[in-house]
Amino acid sequence: MIEEKVYKDGLKSSTWMVSNPINNYNIIPYIGKYVHWGESYKGENGMLSCDYWVLDYELEKSKKQFTQVPKMLKCFEYWFGPYPFYSDGYKIVQAPYLGMEHQSGIAYGNKFENGYLGKSLSDSDWGMEWDFILVHESGHEWFGNSITSKDIADMWIHESFTNYAETIFTDCEFGVQAGNEYEIGLRKLIENDVPIIGKYDVNNKGSDDMYYKGSNMLHIIRQVVNDDERFRQLLRGLNRNFSKKTVSTSEIEAYINKFTKIDFTKVFDQYLRTIKVPVLEYRLENNQLLYHWKECVPDFNLKIRLENGNWIEPTESWKTLDQSSNKIVDFKPDNNFYIFVRKLE
Secondary structure: OOEEEEOOOOOEEEEOOOOOOOOHHHOOOOOOOEEEEEEEEEEOOEEEEEEEEEEHHHHHHHHHHOOHHHHHHHHHHHHHOOOOOOOOOEEEEEOOOOEEOOOOOEEEOOOOOOEEOOEOOOOOHHHHOOEHHHHHHHHOOOEOOOEEEOOHHHOHHHHHHHHHHHHHHHHHHHOHHHHHHHHHHHHHHOOOOOOOOOOOOOOOOOOOHHHHHHHHHHHHHHHHHOOHHHHHHHHHHHHHHOOOEEEOHHHHHHHHHHHHOOOOHHHHHHHHHOOOOOEEEEEEEOOEEEEEEEOOOOOOOOOEEEOOOOEEOOOOOOEEOOOOOOOHHHOOEOOOOOOEEEEEO
């Protein structure tokens, strides 16, 4: 707010300004009998003003629930880089609907409860340990509000990364294993109905799998990078290079490939542009174990980790397991990879 006027008849007017670039779906007026409270957060770029507007009879609930805000900001700044809109501040405004990522003033309607309206979206119970709307919509400040897709067909850039922010927050609060369990538990919501990337230039977004399948794709990339500090620097690099810009899928893919020095092109093609889940087929033959990829894009080249910690690099052609380093009974892919496994008799 940059100006407030009080008139003789008791009416009051306020003038608000957003000093940062903003996409058109992030602009919304809020009208209600609000009370205000706030705090300051010492972040990477200095002091960040945090302001909260809630209905007067829910003030105490909000003060208890929004203690999660500093924890969220600390986690996301560590993983993604500085909050993108210091000059406009961070705000939460109570709304009569579930929530929305309005830039620097997110809408909140999650009833001041943990979970998603009191439930965990994940099969694991970790989703009940934090407020879904507070965490998810705040994650959009980095992915969606700062890094914005040029075409709605590429909206996975908003939702896949923000959905993965939920896993990152679970990591921060409860450890990597908890985050893994939360992410794996989201797979029940994947439909594999249409591709995640929609049709360009016709205002067509793709499948809602951009949330849970796209997030699991990022989880796979994290596994293959196999270095959380490197993966963290990748996320921070994305926000540093594409801050307050509109981007395309090809730009994001190119940046990830260049930064990691790993070619994820076929992984992107598989998970973003098809509805197929890659199948790791294997069979026993003459006391040897043979394996290959099925239901995949041509030249699919995802390497995966087994539960015993060893890595294999399947192709569409059959390969034989190296018995010098693995035993047949150990052929169990790590569940952090969203793939199907099929044993042939």
